[in-house]
Every structure is written in structure tokens, then in C-alpha cells.
Amino acid sequence: MVIEKVNYEQRLRRLNKIIVNFENFKSENILIFKDENIYYLTGFYGKNSGSSLLITNRRGYLFVNFIYYEEAKNSVCNQNIEIILLDNDKNEEIIDMLNQKAIKDILIEASSISCSNFLKLRVLLEKEKIKFGFIDYPLSELRIVKDEYELKIIRDCCRITEKSFKDILKYNYKEITSKSELELAHELEGYLIKNDAYGKSFDFIIANNENSSKPHYCASNTKIRNGVLLMDFGAYYKNYCSDITRTIFIGDILEHINFKKVFEIYEIVKEAQFLAESQCRPGMISSELDNAARSFIAKNGYGESFGHSLGHGVGLEVHEPPFINSKSNFVLREGMVITLEPGIYIEGLGGVRIEDMVEITKDGHKNFYNLKKEKIFIVN
Amino acid sequence: MVIEKVNYEQRLRRLNKIIVNFENFKSENILIFKDENIYYLTGFYGKNSGSSLLITNRRGYLFVNFIYYEEAKNSVCNQNIEIILLDNDKNEEIIDMLNQKAIKDILIEASSISCSNFLKLRVLLEKEKIKFGFIDYPLSELRIVKDEYELKIIRDCCRITEKSFKDILKYNYKEITSKSELELAHELEGYLIKNDAYGKSFDFIIANNENSSKPHYCASNTKIRNGVLLMDFGAYYKNYCSDITRTIFIGDILEHINFKKVFEIYEIVKEAQFLAESQCRPGMISSELDNAARSFIAKNGYGESFGHSLGHGVGLEVHEPPFINSKSNFVLREGMVITLEPGIYIEGLGGVRIEDMVEITKDGHKNFYNLKKEKIFIVN
Numbered sequence: 198m199v200i201e202k203v204n205y206e207q208r209l210r211r212l213n214k215i216i217v218n219f220e221n222f223k224s225e226n227i228l229i230f231k232d233e234n235i236y237y238l239t240g241f242y243g244k245n246s247g248s249s250l251l252i253t254n255r256r257g258y259l260f261v262n263f264i265y266y267e268e269a270k271n272s273v274c275n276q277n278i279e280i281i282l283l284d285n286d287k288n289e290e291i292i293d294m295l296n297q298k299a300i301k302d303i304l305i306e307a308s309s310i311s312c313s314n315f316l317k318l319r320v321l322l323e324k325e326k327i328k329f330g331f332i333d334y335p336l337s338e339l340r341i342v343k344d345e346y347e348l349k350i351i352r353d354c355c356r357i358t359e360k361s362f363k364d365i366l367k368y369n370y371k372e373i374t375s376k377s378e379l380e381l382a383h384e385l386e387g388y389l390i391k392n393d394a395y396g397k398s399f400d401f402i403i404a405n406n407e408n409s410s411k412p413h414y415c416a417s418n419t420k421i422r423n424g425v426l427l428m429d430f431g432a433y434y435k436n437y438c439s440d441i442t443r444t445i446f447i448g449d450i451l452e453h454i455n456f457k458k459v460f461e462i463y464e465i466v467k468e469a470q471f472l473a474e475s476q477c478r479p480g481m482i483s484s485e486l487d488n489a490a491r492s493f494i495a496k497n498g499y500g501e502s503f504g505h506s507l508g509h510g511v512g513l514e515v516h517e518p519p520f521i522n523s524k525s526n527f528v529l530r531e532g533m534v535i536t537l538e539p540g541i542y543i544e545g546l547g548g549v550r551i552e553d554m555v556e557i558t559k560d561g562h563k564n565f566y567n568l569k570k571e572k573i574f575i576v577n
Numbered sequence: 578m579v580i581e582k583v584n585y586e587q588r589l590r591r592l593n594k595i596i597v598n599f600e601n602f603k604s605e606n607i608l609i610f611k612d613e614n615i616y617y618l619t620g621f622y623g624k625n626s627g628s629s630l631l632i633t634n635r636r637g638y639l640f641v642n643f644i645y646y647e648e649a650k651n652s653v654c655n656q657n658i659e660i661i662l663l664d665n666d667k668n669e670e671i672i673d674m675l676n677q678k679a680i681k682d683i684l685i686e687a688s689s690i691s692c693s694n695f696l697k698l699r700v701l702l703e704k705e706k707i708k709f710g711f712i713d714y715p716l717s718e719l720r721i722v723k724d725e726y727e728l729k730i731i732r733d734c735c736r737i738t739e740k741s742f743k744d745i746l747k748y749n750y751k752e753i754t755s756k757s758e759l760e761l762a763h764e765l766e767g768y769l770i771k772n773d774a775y776g777k778s779f780d781f782i783i784a785n786n787e788n789s790s791k792p793h794y795c796a797s798n799t800k801i802r803n804g805v806l807l808m809d810f811g812a813y814y815k816n817y818c819s820d821i822t823r824t825i826f827i828g829d830i831l832e833h834i835n836f837k838k839v840f841e842i843y844e845i846v847k848e849a850q851f852l853a854e855s856q857c858r859p860g861m862i863s864s865e866l867d868n869a870a871r872s873f874i875a876k877n878g879y880g881e882s883f884g885h886s887l888g889h890g891v892g893l894e895v896h897e898p899p900f901i902n903s904k905s906n907f908v909l910r911e912g913m914v915i916t917l918e919p920g921i922y923i924e925g926l927g928g929v930r931i932e933d934m935v936e937i938t939k940d941g942h943k944n945f946y947n948l949k950k951e952k953i954f955i956v957n
Contacts, residue, residue, distance in 0.1 A: 243793070244780075246793070262884075262885075263792070263884025263885055264791075264792040264793045264884065264885050265791075265793060266884075267790060267791050267922075267924055268791050268793075268794070305692070307691065307692040307693035307696060308691050308692070308693040308694075309691065310691065310692045311687065311688050311689065311690065311691060311692065312685070312687040312688070312690045312691065312692050312694075312695040312711070313687035313688040313711065313713045314688075314692075315692040315695075316687060316711065331692070331693065331696065333693045379770055379775065379776065380770060382776075383763075383766060383767055383770055383776075386763060387763055387767075390759055390760060390763055390798075393798070395759065395795075395797075395798070396759065396762075396763075396780070400624075400776070410647060411644075411645075411647050411648050412643070412644040413623070413626070413644045413645060413648075414648070417775075418770075418773070418775070504642075504643025504644065504646075505642075505643055505644050542647075544647055
């Protein structure tokens with residue numbers, strides 16, 4: 198059953214349950230600053246808008262400035278959320294509202310307010326004798342399991358992503374080597390838009406040969422040459438993100454300085470990714486999942502060359518909980534959406550990364566992509 | 578005289594001067610988290626990399642994780658900056674280094690660390706009896722005046738921006754109305770890349786008719802129709818940003834619901850922008866500059882419809898100090914780069930904004946763009 202409308206009331210109830218049971222500081226009141234959390238709870242999404250949401254006993258007060266006021270009025274449809282146009286210092290207006298509602302204790306979303314903003318707010322809170330506590334990770338629980346409405350959007354977003362990757366694969370050798378990394382990145386985004394995305398979910402990593410050994414390299418204006426081409430990209434669709442990485446091969450492979458090694462790495466990464474995917478199911482611990490890929494890569498002698506985490510959650514943010522790394526202890530649950538993206542990087546030679554997105558299902562998992570992982574060549 | 582190389586030593590000396598004279602807490606030691614400040618001082622730019630830079634008596638320790646390590650090694654050329662690969666908790670590694678260097682007092686760049694990260698760091702600092710203070714606005718002084726090397730890049734970046742805008746203006750009526758806002762935004766970025774930019778400096782605002790009354794609207798997949806087309810965009814070039822807005826007119830203007838009003842607004846905004854620009858000179862106070870445009874708009878009856886600030890500094894960030902608004906008190910100085918962007922927005926009808934970037938010179942100012950501000954029409 199696909200729920201077509203977002204149930205904001207239910208989300209506010211779930212938030213309330215989290216905060217009244219939060220072990221460090223129980224309160225029915227919370228100040229939220231993260232744009233994605235505000236969107237999740239109200240329907241208003243002002244990226245980097247500096248908006249704040251006060252929730253008190255399941256009623257919300259959304260503080261926005263002039264620039265976002267019309268947008269907020271258009272997008273908030275829950276009558277329990279009141280929109281307040283800021284025309285003064287934001288912290289002071291928040292404190293005024295706390296006083297008006299006789300609020301004497303409040304949780305602060307500490308991961309999404311800067312230290313300097315917090316210091317200013319603290320002065321006012323202390324002056325008014327309002328007790329405060331901090332909430333951080335527990336609030337990520339709010340969005341960690343996706344509902345059917347969200348899963349449908351994410352599926353569509355991944356479908357767009359896969360289609361656009363296939364559009365790029367239609368390029369012949371001459372076409373692809375006539376482009377710079379930057380131009381290819383831009384054309385890839387063009388395909389995403391053509392295929393109904395709103396744009397890209399992050400700055401793409403389009404990395405040719407030695408550039409590909411830097412896991413978060415972006416794209417430069419150098420022309421694509423024979424060798425390795427790592428493409429890490431994603432779509433942005435109805436405010437949700439996708440993420441995918443494929444590493445393909447361009448031109449006469451014998452021209453490459455050490456192609457045997459790159460192929461060896463490719464197969465190890467592919468197998469590591471497969472091993473991790475096959476472990477995806479409810480109840481699995483994130484660090485154990487990470488280890489499924491990491492131990493295989495280490496056993497093959499490349500442990501030092503896989504220096505990042507195995508994956509992360511994807512949703513309204515392209516990187517969000519659960520984080521899948523060697524130290525994290527998230528327990529996988531039905532409805533979580535994560536990436537699996539092992540990689541091996543050799544400085545001066547290049548890197549290989551293969552990344553899929555999977556949904557944790559009742560019995561196991563489902564890959565959002567329908568793409569094979571055999572090596573792909575675009576040859577002359 | 579154009580300095581072709583960055584003098585990192587000089588920048589570190591300037592930083593040192595700021596922090597040892599900082600009134601709230603004097604120290605020779607500082608922890609910096611903002612990626613742009615780290616780049617400015619070291620040459621390493623890891624956007625959202627979570628890197629930290631410890632400066633102690635003009636020597637630097639750059640903490641980066643695996644993902645950015647190769648990039649950091651390649652980009653830091655100052656021998657006084659040591660690169661440290663993180664393989665443990667970042668805060669703990671920073672504290673270890675502070676202990677190793679027997680540092681007992683430190684400034685923290687409070688605007689660029691989250692409250693929750695600061696809370697973790699504070700526990701460790703207090704445990705080691707290391708005194709700490711906060712620095713925020715004074716550090717923005719570091720980059721507020723651009724040197725000749727930076728100005729040259731910004732000029733090139735604006736030249737690319739202007740050229741790309743002219744490329745868009747070559748579209749005829751049929752071409753432009755066959756595109757959605759999103760497609761036009763994407764093509765505009767394509768021109769920037771063709772003209773040597775590395776990409777865009779922010780998500781473009783391409784807003785047609787009623788969409789243009791939301792100052793920070795993005796772009797949607799609706800086709801461009803007759804009426805107002807507001808385009809706020811910018812290039813990203815050699816790590817520097819540009820910013821520009823033009824509002825143009827598409828098709829038969831008589832079709833528009835209330836075109837006389839839009840034209841009236843256009844002329845008021847144009848004059849307000851001119852009035853502000855003519856006040857740009859060293860010694861001018863930012864709030865007075867803002868008032869030059871704002872009072873004119875108010876006098877013409879649209880004071881309530883210009884709800885954002887007049888402008889902002891541009892450099893490594895597209896929005897950075899000095900901020901030009903009714904409350905700020907920056908004093909303009911030679912070498913500052915600011916935008917001037919008054920606007921009037923009427924809900925349901927549309928908005929007009931005209932934005933230039935100017936450099937404050939010894940005697941006055943210089944506009945980075947060579948574009949007229951008369952109304953531009955793309956008609957059938």
C-alpha cells in the first residue's frame with residue numbers, strides 16, 4: 198500500500214515520543230534547526246534558509262525570514278504549524294515565544310546549530326531561567342526508517358539515476374574522449390533532468406585515471422583519456438537523493454600503466470560489494486556489515502587502501518544515518534535505505550569504487566538498481 | 578602589479594596579528610574549521626571535508642581524513658603546515674597535539690563548529706585544563722579585503738559570468754520558451770563551463786512570473802512562459818565565486834496580468850541599484866549603503882516589498898562578509914568585493930531584482946560587469 202500523502206501529525210507524534218523519552222533531558226519542547234528535519238515535520242524546505250522550528254507539545258512554530266516567507270506559507274499545510282515572519286533577532290523572537298507559552302525547559306538540536314549561535318541563544322535562555330538539554334543522534338531516529346511514501350520517491354529517484362547512467366553508456370569512444378571530466382559531469386546532470394530529476398544530489402565525482410585515487414575528487418577540465426573512469430553521482434527528485442558509483446574503462450586497456458592491477462582491484466571491490474550486499478537484512482549491525490566488505494579487501498592485501506566507510510543512509514540528505522562503518526552500531530531495520538560502496542585507491546595509479554543503494558526489507562534487502570557489475574568498456 | 582603566487586606566510590602573519598590582539602581572549606593558538614579559511618591559509622580545499630587546522634605561533638597542523646589525504650598532500654606547499662592523517666577520533670587527536678606542543682590556551686572558530694562537536698571538544702579541553710575562547714566575526718577580517726591575486730581571479734570569474742549571460746541572450750523567443758526553468762539553469766551552467774568556469778557557485782534562481790516573487794526560489798520543470806524571467810546565477814572559477822542577477826522580459830508583454838506595475842518596479846529597482854552603486858567608496862558604512870537603495874524604494878511605496886539585505890561580500894564563498902544590510906556596520910575598504918542587489922517582490926505577480934558585483938577601489942568602485950541595465954526583451 199502506497200500512502201500518497203504525508204501524515205505530518207504522525208511524524209509530530211513520533212518526534213514527541215522520542216523527546217519525552219530521551220534519557221539525557223526529557224522535554225515536550227524542542228528547537229530544530231536542520232532544514233531536512235524541518236521539511237520532514239512541516240513540508241517547508243528552505244535549504245540553508247536559517248529557519249528554526251519550535252515544537253511544543255506537538256504544536257509547531259516555524260520562524261522564517263522574508264526571503265522564505267511566501268514559500269513557507271505555500272508549503273505548510275498542517276494547521277498545527279504556525280509560520281512566524283522574523284523581523285527581529287531570531288534568538289530573541291524564539292525566546293519571546295517560549296515566554297509566551299510559559300516554556301521552562303527545552304531540547305536543542307545541537308548538531309545543526311553552530312557553536313556561536315548556540316552561545317548567543319544560551320545567554321537568553323539563562324537570562325529567562327529556561328533549562329535546556331541537547332539532542333543529537335536520537336533525532337536522527339526520526340528519519341532513519343523510510344515510510345512507503347518516501348520509498349516510492351527514492352525508487353523513482355534511483356530509476357532516473359540508472360536511466361541516466363545508461364544514457365551516458367551510449368556514448369562511443371570518440372564522443373566520451375572528446376569531453377572533459379567537467380563536461381561529462383554536466384551532461385550527466387542534463388540526462389538526470391531530462392529523465393525528470395530536479396538536478397543532482399551532490400557535486401559529481403567524475404575522475405579519470407590517477408584522479409580516481411582521491412575518493413572525493415570532483416571533476417576538472419582535463420579531457421578524458423584511456424584508462425579508468427570513476428563516476429560517483431546521484432539525482433535529486435522530489436527533495437530526495439540517490440547515490441551511485443560505477444567505475445568503467447575507456448579505450449585500449451594495454452595503454453594503461455598497470456592494467457592488470459586495476460583489473461585485480463576491480464574484482465576484489467566487486468566481490469567485497471557482493472559480500473556486503475548479501476549480508477543486508479534486518480538485525481544486522483552496521484559495523485559487522487562494514488566488516489563483511491572490509492575483511493575481504495584486507496585479506497586480499499588492500500586493507501590500507503580502503504580508508505573510508507562502507508556506506509551511509511540516503512534520504513532527504515545524500516549522507517544521513519545510519520552510517521555503515523567499522524565503529525558504528527546501528528541495527529538495520531526494514532525501511533532503511535543505505536549505500537554499499539567499497540573502494541580501493543592506489544595513489545598515482547587510480548581507484549575503483551562500486552556503489553549501490555539498497556532498501557532493507559522484511560526478509561532481506563532489495564537493490565534499487567538493476568545494473569550488472571561486470572566490467573564495462575568503451576573502446577575505439 | 579599582479580602577484581601570481583599566494584603568500585601563505587603573510588596570511589599566517591595576518592592571522593597571528595588578529596588573534597593575539599583579539600579583545601575577548603588573546604592567544605597565539607587557534608582551531609579553524611571553516612573549509613574556506615583552511616584553504617586561504619594552507620592551499621588545501623576540502624569542501625565539507627570535516628578537516629581542522631590548528632595554528633600555533635604561525636605553524637599549522639592540518640587534520641584530514643583518508644578521503645582527503647592525497648589531495649591535501651598535493652595542495653599544501655607551505656613547509657610550515659604539517660598534514661596529519663586522522664585515524665582516530667578527531668577531537669582526541671587535536672588534544673594530543675595540543676598536549677604535545679604544551680598548549681594551554683586556544684581560540685576556537687565558533688561559527689564553523691557545530692554545537693554538538695564543540696560540546697565533545699569542550700569535555701577534552703576541560704579535562705586537560707586547556708583554556709579556550711571563541712572567535713567569530715573577527716576571523717572574517719582575514720578574508721574581507723581581497724589581494725591582487727584574488728581580485729584577478731574574481732575579475733576572470735565575472736568575465737565568464739557576463740559572457741555566459743550574453744550566450745543565453747542569443748536565444749530567440751521560440752528557443753527560450755521551449756525550455757523549463759530547470760533546463761535553462763542547466764544550459765546556463767553549460768555556458769559557464771564552456772567559458773572556462775569549474776561550474777556554478779550556487780543553485781541558480783531561474784524564476785518565471787509568479788515564481789519570481791520568492792527571492793530564493795530555485796528552478797522547476799515548468800516551461801518558461803511570457804512575462805518576467807528573473808535569473809540569479811554565478812560562476813565558480815579557481816575556487817572563487819561570482820554572483821549576478823538580471824530580470825528580463827519574455828514575449829508579448831501585453832499578455833501579462835499587470836505589466837505596467839512590473840515595469841514600474843523595474844525602473845525603481847534599477848534606480849535604487851544605481852543610487853547604491855554611486856555611493857560605493859572607501860569609508861562608506863554598510864548600513865548607509867543599504868539605506869541608499871532602501872530609502873528610495875520605500876519612498877516609492879515598496880519598502881515592505883524589499884525584505885532582504887542590499888548585498889554581501891563575495892570571494893571564496895558566494896555569501897561572506899561584509900554583509901550590506903540595514904543593521905550592519907562594516908566600513909568599506911579598498912579591495913572589498915560586494916554585491917548590490919535591491920529587489921521588489923509582489924506575491925502572485927512576480928519580482929524584479931538587479932544585482933551587480935563591485936570592487937571597492939582607492940577612489941570609489943569598479944563594477945565587475947559591463948552590462949547595461951535597460952530592460953531586455955526576448956520577443957516573438
